Amino acid sequence: xxxxxxxxxxxxxxxxxxxxxxxxxxxxxxxxxxxxxxxxxxxxxxxxxxxxxxxxxxxxxxxxxxxxxxxxxxxxxxxxxxxxxxxxxxxxxxxxxxxxxxxxxxxxxxxxxxxxxxxxxxxxxxxxxxxxxxxxxxxxxxxxxxxxxxxxxxxxxx
Amino acid sequence: xxxxxxxxxxxxxxxxxxxxxxxxxxxxxxxxxxxxxxxxxxxxxxxxxxxxxxxxxxxxxxxxxxxxxxxxxxxxxxxxxxxxxxxxxxxxxxxxxxxxxxxxxxxxxxxxxxxxxxxxxxxxxxxxxxxxxxxxxxxxxxxxxxxxx
Numbered sequence: 001x002x003x004x005x006x007x008x009x010x011x012x013x014x015x016x017x018x019x020x021x022x023x024x025x026x027x028x029x030x031x032x033x034x035x036x037x038x039x040x041x042x043x044x045x046x047x048x049x050x051x052x053x054x055x056x057x058x059x060x061x062x063x064x065x066x067x068x069x070x071x072x073x074x075x076x077x078x079x080x081x082x083x084x085x086x087x088x089x090x091x092x093x094x095x096x097x098x099x100x101x102x103x104x105x106x107x108x109x110x111x112x113x114x115x116x117x118x119x120x121x122x123x124x125x126x127x128x129x130x131x132x133x134x135x136x137x138x139x140x141x142x143x144x145x146x147x148x149x150x151x152x153x154x155x156x157x158x
Numbered sequence: 159x160x161x162x163x164x165x166x167x168x169x170x171x172x173x174x175x176x177x178x179x180x181x182x183x184x185x186x187x188x189x190x191x192x193x194x195x196x197x198x199x200x201x202x203x204x205x206x207x208x209x210x211x212x213x214x215x216x217x218x219x220x221x222x223x224x225x226x227x228x229x230x231x232x233x234x235x236x237x238x239x240x241x242x243x244x245x246x247x248x249x250x251x252x253x254x255x256x257x258x259x260x261x262x263x264x265x266x267x268x269x270x271x272x273x274x275x276x277x278x279x280x281x282x283x284x285x286x287x288x289x290x291x292x293x294x295x296x297x298x299x300x301x302x303x304x305x306x307x
Contacts, residue, residue, distance in 0.1 A: 004220075012220070015213030021199050023181055023192065037178060044176050044213075052220060053213040058170035060302055061209050065159070065167065067302055072255065072262065082294070090297035093305070100294035101226065107259065107288070112226070116302065142255040142262070148240040149252035152210055153266050155220055 007035060009157040011043050015053060016155060059152065067116040069123040069143075073130070074109035076138040082110060085134045089113050094126055109140060159207070162190065164304045166198055170211065171301050217266055224266035226290040227276075228259040229283065236260055242283050248275060259288065 004012065010033050019025045026044075030037040047053045062070065077085045082100050089111065090098045097114035113130070117123035127141060159167075165188060175183040181199070185192040202208045217224050231239045236254060243252050243263055252263040267275045280287045 012213070012215065016215055017212055018210055019212050021181075021196060021203065021211065023196065024178060025180065026176075026178060041176060041178070047213075048176075050219065051216050054216050055174070056176060056211075056213050057172065057174040058167065058211045059209045059214070059300070060167065060171065061206050062300070062302055064205075065207050065302055066304070072253075086294065086296035093301055093303055095297065096300040097298045098296040099226075099292050099298075100296065101290040102293055103290055104288045107228075112290070116300075140257070142257050142259075144253045145256055146240075146254040147252075148254060148261070149244045149249060149263070151250050152212070153215070153217065153222075153250045154247065155215060155217070155222060156268075157220070 004157060007033065007039075008043060008047075011040065012047075012052070012155070012157060015044075015047075015056070016152065019056070062116055063147070066118050069117040069120050071115050071123060071127070071144065072142045073113050073115060073127055074103075074107070074140045074142065075111040075113070075130075075134065075136050076109050077111045077134065077136055079110075081134075085136070086111055088133055089130060092126070092130075095130075107140075162188075163198060163202065163207075166195065167202065167207065168301075168303055170199070170208070174211065221269055222266055223269045223272045224264055225272075225276075225292070227263055227265050228288045228290065229261045229285050230258055230288070231260050231285060233260070239283050239285065243279070246279055248279075 014029050020028050026040045027037045030040045086098055086100055089095050094116055095113050096116055099112045100110055101112050103109055115123060115126055117126060131137060169184055174180060177183055181195050182192045185195050240252060240261055243249055248265055248267045249263050250266060254260055255262055265276055276287065
């Protein structure tokens with residue numbers, strides 16, 4: 001784990017919220033933190049190198065932009081094939097998350113994928129493709145019925 | 159959304175520049191004045207297409223642990239249970255799914271506090287929490303590219 005300086009902590013607290021939408025957003029952050037704009041950008045680069053931040057970018061409301069059919073699909077993949085299948089599934093942009101998980105006894109699945117599609121047809125087609133590709137016919141589609149909560153994590157650095 | 163807005167959203171997700179002038183850089187890349195980029199981004203935010211423009215932090219590297227969790231809640235109690243789960247600031251995603259395990263949520267907490275905090279939530283909802291810890295992460299990258307319309 002990384003140890004952070006006070007400056008870094010202050011900047012992380014900004015970055016996990018909204019970066020202001022203006023011509024010089026990092027200059028604004030720099031003024032708030034009383035450091036230079038160059039230093040802000042240097043710290044951000046160092047965060048990226050140390051994998052503290054994966055990237056900076058926009059996160060969308062996926063339903064509002066048209067991705068209305070979303071499902072978690074859990075696959076029962078043989079242990080020997082986990083790596084191959086995980087890599088194959090991950091190549092699809094519509095597969096946003098792909099994990100090998102430890103599951104519990106009454107739910108015997110190993111690979112978990114999150115799939116985003118713009119229609120039910122598209123979703124089902126994609127699941128079929130993944131089934132053919134992996135030759136795994138034991139899987140469970142868990143469509144999302146309702147989104148009860150979706151927010152960005154607010155980490156505490158104290 | 160028009161094709162310019164879609165293009166802009168793809169760039170904003172993938173390649174938000176870390177430079178003094180990110181929007182000017184985008185304007186050069188897309189061949190559109192900076193003012194128009196800024197206006198469009200503000201509008202897309204206002205219309206709730208964009209949730210946030212910011213850093214995507216790597217929980218592991220800042221001392222946090224996160225786990226996917228599921229609970230088996232009968233239909234008539236789902237709402238009540240979902241609302242209790244939602245109250246926790248350590249829960250970022252909470253979805254109701256078509257399954258006997260009806261609620262699926264992610265729980266993210268400082269490593270050293272994780273077990274205690276999850277136990278507290280379990281006591282609050284008065285139901286067994288089924289845990290699905292990660293053995294291997296293959297991918298986590300949400301990029302909505304509008305390619306399959």
